[in-house]
Amino acid sequence: MSIVEKVPDYIRRIVPYVPGKPIDEVEREYGIQGSAKLASNENSLGPSPKAVAALRDRLEELHLYPDGGCFHLRNALAAGLGVEPKRLIFGNGSNELIELAVRTFLRPGDEALISQGSFVAYGLALDAMGAAVRKVPLKDYGYDLEAMARALTPRTRLVFLANPNNPTGTIYRRPEWEEFLERVGPEVLVVADEAYFEYATDPDYPDSLDDRREDRTVLTIRTFSKVYGLAGLRVGYGIAPTEVVAMMNQVREPFNVNAAAQWAAAAAVEDAEHLRRSLDLNREGLAFLTERLTALGVQWVPSQANFILVRAGRAGHVFEELLRRGVIVRPVGPEFPDHVRVTVGTPDENRKFLDGLSQILEGGAAV
Numbered sequence: 001m002s003i004v005e006k007v008p009d010y011i012r013r014i015v016p017y018v019p020g021k022p023i024d025e026v027e028r029e030y031g032i033q034g035s036a037k038l039a040s041n042e043n044s045l046g047p048s049p050k051a052v053a054a055l056r057d058r059l060e061e062l063h064l065y066p067d068g069g070c071f072h073l074r075n076a077l078a079a080g081l082g083v084e085p086k087r088l089i090f091g092n093g094s095n096e097l098i099e100l101a102v103r104t105f106l107r108p109g110d111e112a113l114i115s116q117g118s119f120v121a122y123g124l125a126l127d128a129m130g131a132a133v134r135k136v137p138l139k140d141y142g143y144d145l146e147a148m149a150r151a152l153t154p155r156t157r158l159v160f161l162a163n164p165n166n167p168t169g170t171i172y173r174r175p176e177w178e179e180f181l182e183r184v185g186p187e188v189l190v191v192a193d194e195a196y197f198e199y200a201t202d203p204d205y206p207d208s209l210d211d212r213r214e215d216r217t218v219l220t221i222r223t224f225s226k227v228y229g230l231a232g233l234r235v236g237y238g239i240a241p242t243e244v245v246a247m248m249n250q251v252r253e254p255f256n257v258n259a260a261a262q263w264a265a266a267a268a269v270e271d272a273e274h275l276r277r278s279l280d281l282n283r284e285g286l287a288f289l290t291e292r293l294t295a296l297g298v299q300w301v302p303s304q305a306n307f308i309l310v311r312a313g314r315a316g317h318v319f320e321e322l323l324r325r326g327v328i329v330r331p332v333g334p335e336f337p338d339h340v341r342v343t344v345g346t347p348d349e350n351r352k353f354l355d356g357l358s359q360i361l362e363g364g365a366a367v
């Protein structure tokens with residue numbers, strides 16, 4: 001029997017992640033130019049200029065291995081967050097931290113709990129481990145933490161929660177979160193994926209870093225890919241009790257975060273101006289989009305993130321028709337057959353999307 005035939009069934013069954021289309025691929029396919037990429041929740045303002053400058057300044061150092069401990073980035077972030085530096089762990093994107101959590105804390109056959117209609121990376125990492133995965137449906141487009149608490153079993157080791165959720169943009173609030181934690185034992189790691197936390201404005205958005213609950217184990221994961229505009233460099237971070245970080249470090253590759261990513265991220269942390277501009281642009285863009293969508297008679301899900309889930313009509317059709325008009329959005333899978341997810345762009349990009357959508361609606365794509 002060949003080695004390939006020896007690959008376990010749980011690996012063969014994995015359905016690969018399909019990323020948002022790159023701009024140049026779409027432009028080649030459709031013979032268009034200047035299209036708006038609103039498919040992957042990147043920062044439409046681009047990276048922090050300070051991050052770009054920091055990178056330029058240090059290009060001559062690329063022959064050196066990176067600092068495996070991310071010393072400068074760690075200290076810059078820890079100071080801003082008010083947490084001890086040793087509670088931080090860094091990843092090649094926060095996606096690597098998802099993988100690390102799975103590889104560190106799960107054995108094949110252990111159980112993990114996730115929600116339907118959420119970030120697909122959790123399921124992919126769990127499937128690659130041969131984990132038993134329980135999926136709880138969303139309720140009104142949001143996490144149903146009450147139902148998730150009921151789905152915990154004595155074999156559950158990991159729970160993944162996205163707050164704000166991708167693709168719906170919804171959040172769970174402090175009372176639900178506190179209630180959920182009450183019902184999770186110390187033998188479970190709760191992963192709070194906060195890739196979009198900077199955008200959340202709801203006063204009841206919970207603080208997952210509050211570590212007063214000694215017997216509850218929370219790993220908060222965040223990223224430089226979204227509001228910091230560094231998706232191409234791949235760097236994310238996690239905050240957890242030091243013992244959890246220490247165990248994940250047992251598995252972590254020594255140079256998992258590249259040098260350029262560390263330089264740029266450390267500079268981006270200090271760029272309060274870029275952060276503020278990005279958040280302002282998002283707030284204004286969301287207000288503009290929701291107002292215009294409502295005027296068009298199109299339903300949307302209230303968002304605490306930098307994207308919005310829009311009930312625009314048959315997802316495949318709307319996606320294709322928008323592509324033709326130079327607007328790349330994201331169909332988000334079988335749970336949402338009548339929705340597309342749209343990243344909040346610049347005012348021009350937002351208008352381009354709305355113009356495209358109103359043309360399509362006139363053509364009769366409605367639900």
Ligand SMILES: *Cc1c(COP(=O)(O)O)cnc(C)c1O
Nearest residue numbers: 093094095119166195223225236
């Ligand atoms: C975009 C996103 C991430 C970020 O992934 P990176 O690997 O850090 O680029 C993580 N979680 C969710 C829910 C996301 O939407």
